[in-house]
Amino acid sequence: MTTSNGHASKSQQATQRRIEYHEADIVIVGAGILGCALAVALGRQGRSVLLLESSMKEPDRIVGELLQPGGVQALEQLGLQDCLDEIDAIQVKGYYVSYHGDPVQLEYPKATPSSPAPLGKAFHHGRFVMKLREAALDCPNVTVVETTATALVTSSTNPSQVLGVECITNDLKDCYFAQLTVVADGYASKFRKTHHPYTPKRRSKFWGLEMIDAQLPSPCYGHVLLSDCPPVLMYQIGTHETRILIDIPDNLPAASVKNGGVKGYMKNTVLPSLPEATQPAFAAALEKGNLRSMPNSFLPPSTNKTPGMMILGDALNMRHPLTGGGMTVALNDVCVIRELLSPEAVPDLGNTTLVLKQLARFHWARKNSSSVINILAQALYSLFAADDVNLRALQRGCFRYFQIGAVDGPVGLLAGLIKQPLVLFSHFFTVAFLSIWVLFRDTPLTHLILFPFRSIMVFWTACVVIFPYIFAELRS
Incomplete structure (x- = not known):
């Protein structure tokens, strides 16, 4: 007493x-x-x-709306898992990646074959x-x-x-x-x-809209749409609401004032590139307005x-x-x-x-946790927003890596479930070598004499993409 x-x-x-x-x-x-x-x-x-x-x-806010399974696990460790209740949160099972209209679906990996599938959550921030x-x-x-x-x-x-x-x-x-x-x-x-x-370094902004009753190719998956333009993300954040984020690099010509600015870029470039079933909801959201942006910083x-x-x-x-x-x-x-x-x-x-x-x-x-997510986010953005031939070669290799089923490691890293920087390093350079093989396979016989130079440049580009972020993590 x-x-x-x-x-x-x-x-x-x-x-x-x-x-x-x-x-x-x-x-x-x-x-x-x-x-x-x-x-x-x-x-x-x-x-x-x-x-x-x-x-x-x-x-x-238009970011901080998707909590990866690794974050859900951390929330459970803190005894705060009930904070995901009664907010109309949507289960997220993995990623749907579309590369020039060619899709692949990536599931979050199970810890063991008999364990339940890990889930993320998406919600209004x-x-x-x-x-x-x-x-x-x-x-x-x-x-x-x-x-x-x-x-x-x-x-x-x-x-x-x-x-x-x-x-x-x-x-x-x-x-x-x-x-x-x-x-x-x-x-x-x-x-x-x-x-x-x-000091934070910014390369682009995410411009966001909220679509109502949008039809997504794969409900309960985070959508990443890749093309010759910067990436577009879509994920459901409520029963009726879906967030779409359009990455627009600083000084993007297609989003210049003379081309209609950001709204002109979305109407003329982004809208036609979206899945056909999603286009009506995007057009309605764009017409309604309420367009907001957030800087993408490192x-x-x-x-x-x-x-x-x-x-x-x-x-x-x-x-x-x-x-x-x-x-x-x-x-x-x-x-x-x-x-x-x-x-x-x-x-x-x-x-x-x-x-x-x-x-x-x-x-x-x-x-172990933060460096994997930091490096992966920056490296993938460089690949997904590819703006030169070598980065585009790495982008093709990355998508091909997903297509052949080598997904548990990369998706486990993305999900915050695998906390091993060396696993990230090995997968990244496997993608680099696969990119070189894809490049070799697609090179016409008349251009093979240039292939050694191209392959060296692709590998060098891979090093330039990832090593600055590795070194940034090693500093104190």
Whole structure:
């Protein structure tokens, strides 16, 4: 009885500290997917958590709508699987890839022949976020505050030491303090520039529309449509709603103002390339408007080295959303952080030396999962948005690889189920050599004298595609 009362008293004191004095063990900036999941994970370990969010209204985004099976598994590990309930989420069984109208269907691989098929989930992003926020609000050790973070609070004696966050609440300046401040404020982070050595690089944007009652070639599959144009993605996010994302590289001539801009490109180029049954729903969505875009950025991760602070989520690491791996990376990161910063591993989060040591371990511990998804997303985008003859040769080889049934490894990597970078490396270069064989087979006899040069260029292009991203992952 004494122990129970002692725990209750301690919890009440922590709640009072959060509400009255704005003090906690951890302050998290951003109540998105990662911020909410981390708040609940650490709160359930007994940590006192302040979760700050500028707007508690339901977000409305065109990405973060497909959770791969690896992400579903991470959500289950965190005890948050019920956040997928009652949001009209759609089961995803794998991919439907169409290459110039020639389709192949790729199933998520089973762990064993007798095990159930793994499933992803697709949904409206905002509905999922609101369920995660409900979980955070229901956690006794978490206090959620609607406020806008404006600056980091640092120590007067040690300016590199972060003590908390300065905010604006109802037009009044405010501060929240913690032993550890977590920055999880997304792709447009306010605090990345001064605490992250790398800058996001953008090659294109995804332009999105919501189609109503669209007829897809393979319901319950994520659709990737490949042609001579940049890739197009389609996946159902509700009973009646289907998301279509059109990748438009910066300065694409077909989307220039003189050619009718983005809408002209969609009407003249994208619409005729879609499956015939899908075209009416796309035309109706295009006519209705509500066209929105999101930048497709790449940001390599970096070790968190600022005392008292940790950067996570898209503020830390981004990859092209082509493979839908962002939420899977985020949730797996929460699983890793939960173990490395547990009360058993770090009894006192004020022990800055130990916390920084654990964050250095985190940078490498997350690699098996995150590096596979990061590298694969960037490499596949280079192939799927091929803009020269060598990349197109690799694109043909990749599709041929799918056609011959070599899918369990690649799809397992895409799904976040296989967390082995060497498996990715071996499959990628198998595709490269297959591409060279396909090129040889399709080369006329009169051009065979040039084949050795072409084959070297294709292999060199494969190296140029993948090695920069491998090196980016190996940096600290």
